[in-house]
Amino acid sequence: MLETLEGRSLLTFLAVLEEGNFSRAAEKLGYVQSTVTSQIQLLEQSCNKKLFHRLPRGVKPTEAGEQFARYARKFVQLGYSLEEALENLDHPRGTLRLGSLESFLVTRMSNFMHSFFTEYTEIHLLLETGFQADIVEQVQSHVLDFGIVPMDPKKEELIFEPLIEEEMIVVASKNLAHLIENEGWENTSGIQMIGFGSRCVYHTEGLKLLSEMGLPPGIRSTGFASTELVRQVVTCGLGVALVPKISVAQELAEGSVISLPLPRQVTFVHGIVRHKKHVLNTPSKVFYRALIEYFSNRTSIERI
Incomplete structure (x- = not known):
């Protein structure tokens, strides 16, 4: 029949x-x-x-x-x-759910987002910002289709695809940088670690790095909610911060902040993470392929 x-x-x-x-x-x-x-x-x-x-x-x-x-x-x-x-x-249409660090979205994703959603007008984005641990947990529990995080979470059930290597620098205002250069870390009182708070991987790495640079233990740290606030507070001379170099490119060019010499190079490999067993809908598959291709091209351009 x-x-x-x-x-x-x-x-x-x-x-x-x-x-x-x-x-x-x-x-x-x-x-x-x-x-x-x-x-x-x-x-x-x-x-x-x-x-x-x-x-x-x-x-x-x-x-x-x-x-x-x-x-x-x-x-x-x-x-x-x-x-x-x-x-x-x-003609993909539907919703995808993405989590990312706010600083990565601001510095690395704006051009991609504009071009992608201009082409795919029927794909809708639900965006969450947060710290690595939060994003990884949401991907593990299938709340998010993808997360973009600054390091491989090394979880058996997750797939991590590298996107771009991010150079990190420690920056301070011009006056504070000169003071540190002339007086040394040990004689410079009241220096704060400026960042996104103790749950941020940048913050953790920044404290280790400052210790290697000679800053005495017990440094006070202050967390802010956005990349823009961190830039402004550092520019005002209220502390130092470990940030992606790209996020302060304008301030470095203007001379309002200075990159301090480091004892070693610091980089984070940002990548997209997804659950092995999570079934992706068509919009999510299209987004994933486009994102990988975009950063592959960006990496090639930066190498040139």
Whole structure:
């Protein structure tokens, strides 16, 4: 039976069921009545059951016809869903959920976001900002489709795809930098570590680095909610910060902040992380491929 069923005949059957009349169903479908009659007869032959009682003023489904109708509707709906899914490959639409550090979004993602969502106008983004631990936890629990984090979380159930290596520097205002250079860390009182708070990986690495640079233990640290606030506070001379070099490129060019000499190079490899068992929808797959390609091109340009 399954080999002889086709979507066109099922649509005809449902039209006859709805209209209660072969001629009205034919008019609705744009067929001649003989075509409708022929398709219903073929269905009845396939089922080996009579699907309609022929009445003087129309038709009425038999018990077999009512049973057949329930499955015909499911079959047709599945066909429409398949059409939509295949069309979605060319015109993706839907929602994707992404988590990232605020500083990475500001410095690295704005151009990509603009071009991507200009092209894919029917893809909608639910964006969460937070620290690495929070983002990883949300990816693990399937709350987020992806996370962008500054280091590989090294979790068995997660896949980490590197995007870009981020050079980190310690910056201070011009006056504070000269004071540190002339007096040394040990003789410079009241220096604060400026950053995003103790839960931020930049903060943890920054404290280790400042200790290596000679800053006495017990440094006071202050956390702020945004990259812009960190830049402003450092520029005002209230402390030093470990930040991505790109995030203070303008301030370095203007001379309002100075990069302090470091005992070693500090880098973070930012990457996109996803759960191995999380099923991605079409918008998420398109976003993932586009993001990988974008950063692959960016890395090639920066190397040149």
